[in-house]
Amino acid sequence: MSEDSRRQFLIQSMTGVSAAWLATSWPEIAAAAESSWGAYNGSSTQFAFFTSAQGATVEAMAAQIIPTTDTPGAREAQVIGFIDTALMTFAAGQQAAVKAGLQDLDRRISAMGAASFASLGSAQQIAMLTSIQTTPFFRAIRDLTVMGMFAAPQHGGNFNKVGWKMIGFDDSLNFHTPFGAYDV
Amino acid sequence: MQKYNPSDEVDFVVIGSGAAGGVMARQLSQAGFSVVVLEQGGWGAFGHEQDYSKDELSNRYPADVDKLISDPVVQRNTFRRNASEKATPGGHNYGCVVGGGTVTYGASSWRHLPWEFNEASVFGGMAGTGIADWPVSYEEMERYYTLAEWELGISGERVDTPFMAPMSKPYPLPPQPIKSSGALAKLAAGKLGLTVIPNVAAIITEPYKGRGACINCGMCSGYGCQTKSRSSSAVALLPDAVATGKCEIRANCYVREISTDRSGKVTGALYIDKTANNREVFQKAKVVVLSANGTETPRLLLLSKSARFANGLANSSGVVGKYLMSGNGGGASGLFEHPLNEFKGCVTGAAILDFVPNDVKGRGFYGGGRMTARGFTSPIAYGLGGVHGAPTWGVDYKKALIEQANRKMSLSNFISQMPIETNCVDLDPDVKDAWGLPAMRITSTSHPNDMKAVEFFRDKSVEILKAAGAKEVWADAISDSRGGAHSRGTCRMGNDPRTSVVNKFHRAHDVPNLFVIDGSSFVTGGRNHPTMTISALAFRAAEHLAAAAKTGNVKI
Numbered sequence: 001m002s003e004d005s006r007r008q009f010l011i012q013s014m015t016g017v018s019a020a021w022l023a024t025s026w027p028e029i030a031a032a033a034e035s036s037w038g039a040y041n042g043s044s045t046q047f048a049f050f051t052s053a054q055g056a057t058v059e060a061m062a063a064q065i066i067p068t069t070d071t072p073g074a075r076e077a078q079v080i081g082f083i084d085t086a087l088m089t090f091a092a093g094q095q096a097a098v099k100a101g102l103q104d105l106d107r108r109i110s111a112m113g114a115a116s117f118a119s120l121g122s123a124q125q126i127a128m129l130t131s132i133q134t135t136p137f138f139r140a141i142r143d144l145t146v147m148g149m150f151a152a153p154q155h156g157g158n159f160n161k162v163g164w165k166m167i168g169f170d171d172s173l174n175f176h177t178p179f180g181a182y183d184v
Numbered sequence: 185m186q187k188y189n190p191s192d193e194v195d196f197v198v199i200g201s202g203a204a205g206g207v208m209a210r211q212l213s214q215a216g217f218s219v220v221v222l223e224q225g226g227w228g229a230f231g232h233e234q235d236y237s238k239d240e241l242s243n244r245y246p247a248d249v250d251k252l253i254s255d256p257v258v259q260r261n262t263f264r265r266n267a268s269e270k271a272t273p274g275g276h277n278y279g280c281v282v283g284g285g286t287v288t289y290g291a292s293s294w295r296h297l298p299w300e301f302n303e304a305s306v307f308g309g310m311a312g313t314g315i316a317d318w319p320v321s322y323e324e325m326e327r328y329y330t331l332a333e334w335e336l337g338i339s340g341e342r343v344d345t346p347f348m349a350p351m352s353k354p355y356p357l358p359p360q361p362i363k364s365s366g367a368l369a370k371l372a373a374g375k376l377g378l379t380v381i382p383n384v385a386a387i388i389t390e391p392y393k394g395r396g397a398c399i400n401c402g403m404c405s406g407y408g409c410q411t412k413s414r415s416s417s418a419v420a421l422l423p424d425a426v427a428t429g430k431c432e433i434r435a436n437c438y439v440r441e442i443s444t445d446r447s448g449k450v451t452g453a454l455y456i457d458k459t460a461n462n463r464e465v466f467q468k469a470k471v472v473v474l475s476a477n478g479t480e481t482p483r484l485l486l487l488s489k490s491a492r493f494a495n496g497l498a499n500s501s502g503v504v505g506k507y508l509m510s511g512n513g514g515g516a517s518g519l520f521e522h523p524l525n526e527f528k529g530c531v532t533g534a535a536i537l538d539f540v541p542n543d544v545k546g547r548g549f550y551g552g553g554r555m556t557a558r559g560f561t562s563p564i565a566y567g568l569g570g571v572h573g574a575p576t577w578g579v580d581y582k583k584a585l586i587e588q589a590n591r592k593m594s595l596s597n598f599i600s601q602m603p604i605e606t607n608c609v610d611l612d613p614d615v616k617d618a619w620g621l622p623a624m625r626i627t628s629t630s631h632p633n634d635m636k637a638v639e640f641f642r643d644k645s646v647e648i649l650k651a652a653g654a655k656e657v658w659a660d661a662i663s664d665s666r667g668g669a670h671s672r673g674t675c676r677m678g679n680d681p682r683t684s685v686v687n688k689f690h691r692a693h694d695v696p697n698l699f700v701i702d703g704s705s706f707v708t709g710g711r712n713h714p715t716m717t718i719s720a721l722a723f724r725a726a727e728h729l730a731a732a733a734k735t736g737n738v739k740i
Contacts, residue, residue, distance in 0.1 A: 064577070064578065065577040065578065065581075066577070066581070066582050067578065067579050067582060069579065069582060069583075071586070073582070089245075090241075090245035126578065129577075133576075133577070142576065142577050143568055145577075146564070146567040146568050147241065147564050147567075147568070149567060150240070150563035150564045150566070150567045151239075151240065151241035151564060152239050152240070152241060154239075155241050163563065164563060166582075166585070166586060167560075167563060167566070167567075167585055167586060167589035167590070168523060168525070168586075168589055168590040169527055169563050169589070170525075170527070170528075171238075173238075173399065173401055173410075174399035174400060174401055175399070175400040175401070175402070175528035175529065176400070177361045177400075178364075179361070179363050179364055179400070179524075179525045179526070179528040179529055180363065180364030180522070180523055180524040180525040180526070180528075180590075181364060181522030181523055181524065181525075182364035182365075182367040182368050182371075182520070182522065182524060183361070183362055183363055183364045183366065183367040
């Protein structure tokens, strides 16, 4: 991809930011996007917003918010990459709440004598998240997880459209009747 | 596109490019007049062959240049229930792009019924409300409805029923397909004796006037149409205006004042050019047409106060901004055994019409509404909104997401709000918008009668969903309107300058060369799908205005 077309692609993939902001922040965004793409592919733990430890925590949280069952969950949808990019772009306003929430979560985990949130058993993770589920931090991660599950795959999550397949959504551009089971 | 200098005195400045502004720009430029359209929103996809996408995330968080709907943080507004409350930040928004609200609206295009123009005479008024007759009758309006339907491209089915207005000509295009939600509504209708017909919509179902038919892509209301099949002002009206060589559209131009001279006539519009460092520009004009929507129109008149018009422009009556009527809802949802796939096709499904007319004795309240069938359409909104009877995250959340997505049908209802003098748009005394101008303040509490209507439609929705065979049904929580779509009534038409803002041809009673045409002109709300009536009023006003201008009656 040429530098210009890559730049164009990245601009198109950035949402909720003004053209003026993009112009002044361009080098940082490009660098951030490059590194977070590495994370989606599993080839790197470099995030744009998170440290690798924070990324592991948030990925484990997302995997409890939409768990893997007999169908793929947030982990398989690679929602963590979406969340990382989101916090650098349209959800940048939630950075402070997320940072503070992660610090608070770390304190709680340390108080339990555990190494990390991700290292807890599933029941302990659920109990921990239940205890913080009304905080702005949890709400932000919950909403970003849901968005990452159901946004178009070009935004980083919904890998292989697993989120859409889960709820029977078809993103085809046009449809013909009958649409459903009752209008045949 | 034709360009004019701001210092050139053009025949008409049209403020707003939506349902009314688009009609005015097209009809006046086609009549040979010079027209400048000022639109505070951006260009959107105007003039592009490739139109909008259905990327839900980008639609939710658009870049500034891609915004289609106003942002309550920028186009700031406040809300309060009554005058004794301090207003708090509000979420009111409206279409804000070349083409206005018609670019993203649900496209419902119902005519008012004949008696919706003279409810006071037919039913008598009601204490505590401003129910009054319009200064125009359905008989006068009929040919403008027909004109609007054929010029814009409206699809629908002409049905001989007292629940629909009589039509001199059928719709130009056949109706949209009945979706599964509509088929279920019909199933219930068979048992309950109800009338269900496809939505009447500004969506073309066959090629029409150089545009392609709807491809049933889904993600319709709230999104720009990717095939130009929604008959918006931006694709059905404004290109014709530009093609005359007499009309210039200026996007990103936010009008802050309609200026007047010592004689009390308007001289043009003072606007902020957002693409030129917010430079202020004055466009001279012989006549100003104000079509900025039911909330921004009264706000601009109030912002345009002067020594001569101390109470706001065209406001000697004191009713500018008053009698605000917004939409009210109330409905229910149910789960069915098999997939409905409501994400295919237009969001707004079939309509149940039986409760449109008044039946005060039978139902215990004045007014009525139109019920519409619909379902799950946008994955992110669905996931964020949560699921019925389940937590907001975890295994049970996921299970419910899967079970409910494609098996849910909702009945959403569109109910008229009474005109009440104390429900209003005015200027917030403390809060400013992003340009330092007084923010819009909305004050609104529905009449108790209207809340009875909401309860009626909620209960009726439950009954219909059960009759359709839903396995589980739940009712929406009852809530009163907080503004939003379908704002009407704030510059009401009338014959009496003491109680109305504009006359029957939309000329301001106080200002001979100012015309106000949009949802603000409404006297009573109708059954809450206002756009087709706005379009028809505009075609009528434009015909009158062009004729008046040619005979010198507005000094062109």
